[in-house]
Amino acid sequence: MTAAITFKNVTKKYLSLSGETTAVDRFHCTIPEGEFVGIVGPSGCGKSTLLSMLAGLFPPTGGEILLFHEPVTGPSPVIGxxxxxxxxxxxxxxxxxxxxxxxxxxxxxxxxxxxxxxxxxxxxxxxxxxxxxxxxxxxxxxxxxxxxxxxxxPKILLLDEPFSALDYQIKLQLEDLIARTLQKHKITSVLVTHDLGEAIAMCDRVLVMANRPGRLKNIVNVPEEIRALSPLEAREHVEFHKLFRKLWGDLQNVE
Structure with missing residues (x-):
């Protein structure tokens, strides 16, 4: 399967008057073409920073990001x-x-x-x-x-908390609609969210980030029996609740 996105030991550091801060530390992951991946983690763990680097808005301090095996050097027409x-x-x-x-x-x-x-x-x-x-x-x-x-x-869609400002009912309706649309058009997607249920219901895999500096702590595969359902139906599946508790436990134990 073709790799749509490749993070190779990506690090991002910021300099300020108070010193150097590492926002993302040696993040390494490959996302195949057509996959829908969620990224969850504590506030300030570098989730949105990863998306911004992936979009080419600013470069990593160390490591490399590839889109379809080509290095990211700036904004790309393949990304929405x-x-x-x-x-x-x-x-x-x-x-x-x-x-x-x-x-x-x-x-x-x-x-x-x-x-x-x-x-x-x-x-x-x-x-x-x-x-x-x-x-x-x-x-x-x-x-x-x-x-x-x-x-x-676009061949790749980045979603940064796109439903967080919406009422819960509208949010659930949009999750279903967007999940169907992205599946139909076979678009590789990366969703940053604080909502663990949203990540499980919509995504094929969930990447769990550890806190400050942001590191990849765990990768959780969403079972096929959940992925075969709509996001609304997925929330009622017994495996959904097991996976939610696992992700919740991962986030409680971030270092």
């Missing part, structure tokens, strides 16, 4: 990044927001526009094309944000 906030432009309609990435890349062709519209329909946003962000609910705006990210056809 979805954040907690939707960052839709308030003066543009939903459809205009959705294809802004295509405009920036000079890829706003008739074919790409139709693909973007099909994603809107797939996300249950048909009829919102000419509306503005303030006319949509928070959950609908997050769906529109995902469509904008997927419209440029």
């Amino acid at each position: 990044y979805m954040l907690q906030q939707d960052y839709l432009l308030p003066w543009r309609t939903i459809l205009d927001n959705v294809w802004i990435g295509l405009e920036i890349r000079g890829q706003k062709t008739t074919e790409q526009i139709e693909y973007a519209k099909s994603l809107l329909y797939e996300m249950g946003l048909e009829g919102t094309e000419q509306k503005y962000p303030h006319q949509l609910s928070g959950g609908m705006r997050q769906r529109a944000s995902l469509v904008r990210t997927l419209a440029v056809r």
Whole structure:
């Protein structure tokens, strides 16, 4: 199986007036193409720092990150990044927001526009094309944000706490919708979350980070019987609760 993402002993250090701080320490992991991986750990353990380095926003201090065996040297067109906030432009309609990435890349062709519209329909946003962000609910705006990210056809999707600002019911609905969409389009995905249940319900594997400096403490495989279910159904499976307790125990014992 092709390796989509490879972390090779990645370290990130920051310098400040108070001295040197190691945010990530010798992180080593390979993520195959098409896999959905979750990253959990205590606040400040370097989860978002890993995503930012993976996205090419800044380089590691040591080690190397590869995308499809090529070193990351800056932002890559193969990566899409979805954040907690939707960052839709308030003066543009939903459809205009959705294809802004295509405009920036000079890829706003008739074919790409139709693909973007099909994603809107797939996300249950048909009829919102000419509306503005303030006319949509928070959950609908997050769906529109995902469509904008997927419209440029990324091979890898980074999700940094994308549901944390939403009501629990909307969050569960979005988990189901996004999990189905990513599986359908076979997109390699990395989810950073504080919600252990979310990581288990959506992901194939869960990477557990130890605290300060951030290190990879454990890798937990989600059983096939859970992965075969929707995120909502997965939460009712007996193995889900066993895995939740294991991850909870791992996090209580981080060093």
